[in-house]
Amino acid sequence: MFKYIRGLFSRDLSIDLGTANTLIYVxxxxxxxxxxxxxAIRHHNNNKTVAAVGLDAKRMLGRTxxxxxxxxxxxxxxxxxxxxxxxxxxxxISKVHENSFIRPSPRVLVSVPCKSTEVERRAIRESALxxxxxxxxxxxxxxxxxxxxxxxxxxxxxxxxxxxxxxxxEIAIISLNGVVYSDTVRVGGDRxxxxxVAYVRRxxxxxxxxxTAERIKIEIGAAYPQKEIHEIDVRGRNLAEGVPRAFTLNSxxxxxxxxxPLSMIVQAVKSALxxxxxxxxxxxxxxxVVLTGGGALLCDVDVLLAExxxxxxxxxxxxxxCVARGGGKALELMDEAGNADxxxxx
Amino acid sequence: MSDGEIRNHIGERLAAARTALGLGEEDVxxxxxxxxxxxxxxxxxxxxxxxxxxxxxxxxxxxxxLLEIDGEELIQGYERIVGVADTVELELPGVGTAPRxxxxxxxxxxxxxxxxxAAIAGVALMLLIVWAVWPSGEPERGRVDAGRTxxxxxxxxxxxxxxxxxxxxxxxxxxxxxxxxxxDEPLPELEPPEPNRDAPAPEATDSLAxxxxxxESTRIYRLTPAGEDRIRLEFTADCWVEVTDASNLNLYGDLxxxxxxxxxxxxxxxxxxxxxxxxxxxxxxxxxxxxxxxTRNNVAAxxxxxx
Numbered sequence: 001m002f003k004y005i006r007g008l009f010s011r012d013l014s015i016d017l018g019t020a021n022t023l024i025y026v027x028x029x030x031x032x033x034x035x036x037x038x039x040a041i042r043h044h045n046n047n048k049t050v051a052a053v054g055l056d057a058k059r060m061l062g063r064t065x066x067x068x069x070x071x072x073x074x075x076x077x078x079x080x081x082x083x084x085x086x087x088x089x090x091x092x093i094s095k096v097h098e099n100s101f102i103r104p105s106p107r108v109l110v111s112v113p114c115k116s117t118e119v120e121r122r123a124i125r126e127s128a129l130x131x132x133x134x135x136x137x138x139x140x141x142x143x144x145x146x147x148x149x150x151x152x153x154x155x156x157x158x159x160x161x162x163x164x165x166x167x168x169x170e171i172a173i174i175s176l177n178g179v180v181y182s183d184t185v186r187v188g189g190d191r192x193x194x195x196x197v198a199y200v201r202r203x204x205x206x207x208x209x210x211x212t213a214e215r216i217k218i219e220i221g222a223a224y225p226q227k228e229i230h231e232i233d234v235r236g237r238n239l240a241e242g243v244p245r246a247f248t249l250n251s252x253x254x255x256x257x258x259x260x261p262l263s264m265i266v267q268a269v270k271s272a273l274x275x276x277x278x279x280x281x282x283x284x285x286x287x288x289v290v291l292t293g294g295g296a297l298l299c300d301v302d303v304l305l306a307e308x309x310x311x312x313x314x315x316x317x318x319x320x321x322c323v324a325r326g327g328g329k330a331l332e333l334m335d336e337a338g339n340a341d342x343x344x345x346x
Numbered sequence: 347m348s349d350g351e352i353r354n355h356i357g358e359r360l361a362a363a364r365t366a367l368g369l370g371e372e373d374v375x376x377x378x379x380x381x382x383x384x385x386x387x388x389x390x391x392x393x394x395x396x397x398x399x400x401x402x403x404x405x406x407x408x409x410x411x412l413l414e415i416d417g418e419e420l421i422q423g424y425e426r427i428v429g430v431a432d433t434v435e436l437e438l439p440g441v442g443t444a445p446r447x448x449x450x451x452x453x454x455x456x457x458x459x460x461x462x463x464a465a466i467a468g469v470a471l472m473l474l475i476v477w478a479v480w481p482s483g484e485p486e487r488g489r490v491d492a493g494r495t496x497x498x499x500x501x502x503x504x505x506x507x508x509x510x511x512x513x514x515x516x517x518x519x520x521x522x523x524x525x526x527x528x529x530d531e532p533l534p535e536l537e538p539p540e541p542n543r544d545a546p547a548p549e550a551t552d553s554l555a556x557x558x559x560x561x562e563s564t565r566i567y568r569l570t571p572a573g574e575d576r577i578r579l580e581f582t583a584d585c586w587v588e589v590t591d592a593s594n595l596n597l598y599g600d601l602x603x604x605x606x607x608x609x610x611x612x613x614x615x616x617x618x619x620x621x622x623x624x625x626x627x628x629x630x631x632x633x634x635x636x637x638x639x640x641t642r643n644n645v646a647a648x649x650x651x652x653x
Contacts, residue, residue: 150400286381287397288404302408312379314404 013096014109014327015089016144017124019074020166020189020294022054022088023324024096027331031321032096037166039084040070053091062209076186077113077141077168078120082127089131108133109327111141113168115184139330140179141165141323142172145292147333148326149316153177158280159287162269162305163323164295166190169265171272173280181275185268189294191261192217199257204247206236217298220251223262224300224307251299262301266308273309288312292322356406356420356427357391363413364389378408385409399428564607569597573613575651576631580607583625590617602626614651621645 014025017037024033035054038061042051051068052060060070073084097104108128112121121138128136145163146153153159153174163170166189172182193213200208208216212234220230230251238245269289273281289311291302296319306313316322364374371389375382387395388405396402403421410417569589579587581602589598592615602608604625610616620626620637623646628635630650640648 150398152398152400287401288379290400290404306379310379312405312408314401314408316400317403 011096011104012107012109012328012331013093014111014144014324014331015092015128016111016141016321016324016327017074017085017089018166018323019072019077019168021320022092023321024092025321025324025328026096027328031324033092034321035092037074037088038070038072039088040064040068041084043067043069050087050091053088054095058211061211075167077165077170077184078116079123079127082123085124086127086130089128093131093133105132105134107135107137107331109137109139109331111144111323111327112138113184114140114142114170114172114179114182137331137334139327140172140182142170142182143174143179144323144326144330145170145316146172146174146290146326147329148322148324149290149292149319151290157287158276158283160272160276160284160289162265162289162291162296163293164188164265164291164298164301165293165323169268169293169295171268173272173276173284175280175283180277180280181272183268183272183275185264187261187264187268189214189217191264192221192258192295192298195261196221196254196257199253200234200236200249201239203253204236204249205240206238206245206247208234208236212236216249216254217258220249221254221258222251222299223255223258223304225255226251226300258298262304265295266305269305269309273311285311288314290314290316292316292319294320356423357389359415359420360406360409360413361389363410363415367413374409374412377412378405380405393424393427399425402428563605564609566609566611567598569610569612569616573611575612575614575616577610577616577618577650578607578629578632579610579620580627580629581605581625582627583622585623585625586619586621587626588619588621590619591615592617616650617647618650619645619647 011029012027014027016023016025020037022033022035022037023031026032036058038057039053040051040057040060042049044067051057052070057070060068062070064070071081071084073079073081073088079085093104093106093108097106110124110128112124116124125136125138142161142163143153146159146161149161151159151161151174154177156176158173158175158180160171160173163172167186168188169185170182171185173180190210193210196213196216197208197210200206200213216232216234220232231248232250233246233248235244235246237243273284276284289305289309291305291313292315295301296315302313302315305311318325364371371382371385374380375385378385384396384405387393388402388409393402396405403424406420406424407417410420570591577589579602581604583604585602587598587600587602587608588596589610590596594617597612597616598610618628620628622644623637623641624644626637626646628637635648635650637646637648640646
């Protein structure tokens with residue numbers, strides 16, 4: 001009863017609980033929150049308190065004193081630290097309801113990776129419930145991404161979505177509001193960063209942090225050889241001398257660094273195409289593969305996939321927010337149909 | 347170039363850019379992995395023959411990228427063509443895209459806003475009422491509390507300033523009733539005969555008075571409703587007296603003061619305990635009882651009467 005009343009003052013939320021970023025879409029308002037999924041925990045006499053969440057916490061990553069640890073509570077798209085995830089969700093939900101004086105109790109739709117187990121899904125559900133949600137529904141990420149990208153998922157036409165997220169890449173073939181085939185590879189933006197860190201250590205003999213690696217990836221990262229070569233100046237700790245040193249990296253070096261994770265994604269897409277029923281495969285060959293997720297923003301990743309697969313590859317509008325937007329749209333569709341099971345995974 | 351012009355020239359601009367680069371439709375189709383038919387449809391703006399807008403947008407962007415022209419401008423033109431309904435529904439939440447919150451959308455949103463606004467106003471009113479009532483209630487409660495504490499303080503002070511009188515009063519009360527006030531357990535079976543308890547007592551006092559007219563302060567207690575066995579105690583020093591019956595039920599317990607006499611009447615047997623035996627002269631039914639044999643560490647414990 002109480003929850004119902006509180007529900008009147010809350011909004012329906014669609015949460016894209018990602019490894020790298022958490023996005024919240026509010027119906028009629030759009031994306032209202034886009035913050036890194038990072039929580040800074042302060043340890044004090046065996047007591048753990050939340051020092052910061054989101055952007056503030058991300059700034060602390062790798063820069064914390066001994067008693068603060070900045071952690072990412074999600075790993076590979078699923079919950080790695082239940083309690084911290086709950087705290088983070090609670091913070092984000094209350095942040096979205098900043099101007100209301102009643103503790104919010106929204107209806108929430110959370111997207112989950114296709115290959116997540118029952119236990120992992122349950123963990124996400126429980127964590128959203130303990131964060132104060134009134135009702136939690138789950139949707140498979142590629143389905144949400146396809147809806148968010150505006151694909152005709154309800155038609156009897158096969159569409160292929162590749163959602164390159166922070167921790168995972170989800171590949172799914174969708175037809176008639178259902179997932180025909182799906183696969184998850186644990187390669188995403190994080191792996192790109194790690195690959196850059198490893199490459200820089202190998203070639204420059206210097207150590208850089210993940211935040212720096214991410215900056216390099218965003219600024220000069222590319223998945224396909226570029227006509228123009230871009231350069232970036234970075235600073236890292238020289239392993240031999242032990243002191244910070246500045247050096248320059250160019251886009252071709254980063255392209256080389258990213259080869260391994262990119263080839264894993266390409267391989268996964270190819271094997272998905274192999275598994276696709278022929279009718280749907282011909283649809284996909286006709287219309288193309290749609291890329292969503294933050295990884296789709298990597299320069300020329302579509303060109304790489306188009307060359308490797310021989311299929312048209314297009315990048316969705318605003319790929320970062322596709323999943324969250326699609327979740328919001330799915331909530332509306334569920335309400336219109338009066339059927340909670342439509343699209344929902346359980 | 348105005349919107350209308352872009353709208354009508356998306357295909358033409360693509361085709362012009364393609365020929366400027368010296369590419370054929372087939373070359374573009376190969377590069378984009380699209381069929382030549384799709385390229386032809388794009389250039390002739392046959393939107394109905396093209397797949398869903400999400401795909402067509404992607405094709406235009408990819409094509410423009412290949413030709414190195416500004417794709418966003420063309421896409422915006424295309425979105426106006428395919429209809430506001432579709433794009434607004436799909437694109438309005440986009441953070442990166444241009445804000446498209448039209449008047450119609452605001453109006454659509456209005457009912458919800460009004461409803462929640464009314465609800466919030468209602469709750470605010472309720473809160474205001476609670477607020478209005480709250481402060482007037484607070485001091486009142488405070489006053490009551492203050493009054494009560496004042497009373498308590500008064501009572502406390504009365505008790506502390508006049509302890510002697512109070513104990514005096516208590517003793518008088520004890521003397522007039524045979525109820526053993528100092529006993530640990532109340533004796534409910536002794537209470538019913540209370541009215542007629544006083545009746546024999548004055549008689550006894552009378553008789554005692556005749557026997558011992560010299561006794562200055564003799565207190566007389568009836569321990570049991572029946573029985574005429576008498577225990578007489580004369581105190582030369584303060585001494586604790588405790589009397590229990592055969593079933594170990596406490597009948598009497600009090601401190602005897604030096605110079606006092608105490609007479610206890612009831613049906614034997616009694617077990618009597620004297621805290622300071624040397625300070626007491628005990629007589630049972632008029633016969634003196636020597637305490638020496640029962641005394642240990644100045645405490646005497648003995649049975650009186652037949653067990």
